[in-house]
Amino acid sequence: MWEADDHNAYQLLIDALRETPFWDRYFQVVDLLVGTENGYARTYGLDAVTTVST
Template sequence: MSDFEPAVTAFLLLKTNRAWLELSVPERVAAFQENVLPAVKDKAQDVRWRYYDTEFYTARVTDIWVWEARSHEAFQLAIEALRETPFWDHYFEIVEILVGVENGYAKHYDSDILAANNA
């Protein structure tokens, strides 16, 4: 996936619900592997995601999932699949979904990207 060029990036801001917190860590892993991964697996060819824990910095949002998709449709299909699992509103409250296009302004105006690239 090194040539993965996302058309859209989405930030899912999540808050854990009591149903998730009442599970032991092994039960959480099993719930994720049994309920979430199979639902999005066949939709995941054109999406990738990463997880960030934030509960130790804020009480409103406990986790952020960053999704990148090759198309808006690929992102939509993954989210539709995710909505059919207990993840959605049972284990986690979806606080907000923020969707953007990286360097969209530069692409639109055919200008240079104005960002630090120190890596």
């Protein structure tokens, strides 16, 4: 578990780690708890993933 001074600092850390060998070699990502809506899409210039209630 990691703790940061603010959510933006934590998001920057995670985004930076994704681009390193550390992300896939030294631990296994089991579950992601989304704390920023569409943060991944914003970082990588992708369309946001949305859900539709029926």
